[in-house]
Amino acid sequence: MTNKVTLKDVARHAGVSYQTVSKILRNQIQVTPEVRARVQQAVEELGYRPNITARSLRLQTSHLIGYSWKPAHERYINPILEEFEQSIVNAAERLGYHILLFPYHQGPDLYRPYEELVRSGRVDGFILSDLEFDDPRIAVLERLQVPLVAFGRAQSDGSPFPYVDVDGRAGIRLAVEHLLEQGHRRIAFLGWPEQSRVGTDRLAGYWEAMEAAGLPVDPAWVRHGAGQYDYGYEAAHILLDLPPERRPSAIVTVYDLIAVGAVQAIQERGLQVGRDVAVTGFDDTPLLSYLLPGLTTLRQPVWEIGQRVVQLLIRLFEGDRLTENELHVLLPPELIIRDSSRGYRPR
Amino acid sequence: MTNKVTLKDVARHAGVSYQTVSKILRNQIQVTPEVRARVQQAVEELGYRPNITARSLRLQTSHLIGYSWKPAHERYINPILEEFEQSIVNAAERLGYHILLFPYHQGPDLYRPYEELVRSGRVDGFILSDLEFDDPRIAVLERLQVPLVAFGRAQSDGSPFPYVDVDGRAGIRLAVEHLLEQGHRRIAFLGWPEQSRVGTDRLAGYWEAMEAAGLPVDPAWVRHGAGQYDYGYEAAHILLDLPPERRPSAIVTVYDLIAVGAVQAIQERGLQVGRDVAVTGFDDTPLLSYLLPGLTTLRQPVWEIGQRVVQLLIRLFEGDRLTENELHVLLPPELIIRDSSRGYRPR
DNA sequence: GGCGTTTAGGCGAACGTTCGCCTAACTCTC
DNA sequence: GAGAGTTAGGCGAACGTTCGCCTAAACGCC
Known part of the structure; x- marks a missing residue:
């Protein structure tokens, strides 16, 4: 079943004390080359592997990281989460850690399972994704005084806890700037509900870019909604119903599926996406x-975010003093330009 | 950081020996109600949680299950894997286990990381998904003598190791039978490459259903291909190019994206999906x-599979003697009937 | 009331590490 | 060649559990 070869076996084989074997393997002692060779050979012959549980007990650290995310339900799937998961596993592995799955279920007794995991020494710290506004997990974990790093923020202007996030504002700014270059002047924005942290952030990018270009924004161009495909579809129809001089020639959205809905609406009107009305999405689903x-x-640098999250968490484990810039990291998304925003021909 | 309250603290508080506390908490001893109450109270006052690492060391079991899956790459995503992951976490949690992520990377030294995980006592066993034909992980783990349960088989007619799998053959049979009911007689099958385990299995379902209905199968109707959308698109065009009396009126595919490609091809020819040519997919992406x-x-019973996989693995841990039927489980997928196979009007 | 039986709870040991301290033996120096 | 310093490696203890064995007191019985 599990490893039966222990330090004592190796020691007996090599004719030294078992503590000495431990020290030799961890390079914490000087020995004659001859003894070292004997030990090495014994290790290999017996196929010794240190028992992680015993080490954890002694060292008071599990080398396990809990990963809490919000499971997709029925009609909602988050396309970037799988890549994020892979990335943190990858980074953790290289640093000698493993990732423990710990999905986040809303419910009355949120505290209990986290307390259990932490107080019982199961995990050394947590990675959180799918942050909500005023996410309850944060409060719980801070109360437990356990290191945590989030993928995402709780407020648009940053959060006190350590996080790595995509700079949605910069991303949307990129998208708008690109549309401006293509000659668009009336650019609409399909955002998320006004309370949404991510939505507010991205909307700010839109305003910044429009302002920087000195373009007025018609209030009708900025819309908020909670849906996905349907929302994009309906909102686009409303936008296209505006009188010609106010009708946008480009629609920036905060999510690919919203963009798909908009594309559908545009095509239904016999208009051509790109040439007549440009559309941009978010996530590269x-x-x-x-x-x-x-x-x-806009493609989020998910892999990079995952790597950074793990590195940051492990530095937290090690008790490093970190600067503001190390604790709060924003990474810009990459604009992937395709046909839906090319070939604009003003009419 | 981690729990500082130990059995000894509780014992001191309650005025008994710490071993007695342990036994009381695990209900392995009879004590006077008064002592039990004192201990209970001490536990609650101090917020004692047993240290999992120490327990693991003593019990020689980590209560951790390694989950190995094949990470999605660039253009390939497996839509059912996230649900499977959730399901195994859920089942494991309820049985006192946790899931450790351990993605499967093909490479020269496959053995090493598994050996490491097992011999070091990190995990008690493994769950494997995305089985390949003659999957190397199986050999490695069997050599390490570690319990394992797979989601999927390695051979169409079953595999020696414990597994839970979806009965693709029965699924395709359902689809074909449904099409027969709709009045279709010329039914084509877009499968996977001939070496594919899953493909062979599903193809068998097609043959069975056609044979049971006493319908001849035109060899041109059965196609094998490795792609997804493009493959479906091209294969459908080829099928529709057949002379009218041989042209299929229904296309069964082994994967949703292949079906989407086929739908595209059908629509391009001015035909209507469902009324003129029926199409079925697989996975309900x-x-x-x-x-x-x-x-x-066809929707795979992914949740159920996950639950069963975990239950089976834990019974393996416990050394139960299992029957053939318990070790090798096949669950049928559910046919979700929508418009693409309704309203057939033969011409 | 003496004997055997049950019961409550104590005690020692073990799981496999790591780490600090200790001590012989060796090396150097004058 | 004696004292001080260095070096190789041994030893005990600890991390926090669980478990088997032990014992003293309580109990039942005739």
């Missing part, structure tokens, strides 16, 4: 490329 | 419902 190959979108 | 709402497809 993998499956979409099959169905709507040409959607201009 | 979540995102697709936005883009092609009406695809008839």
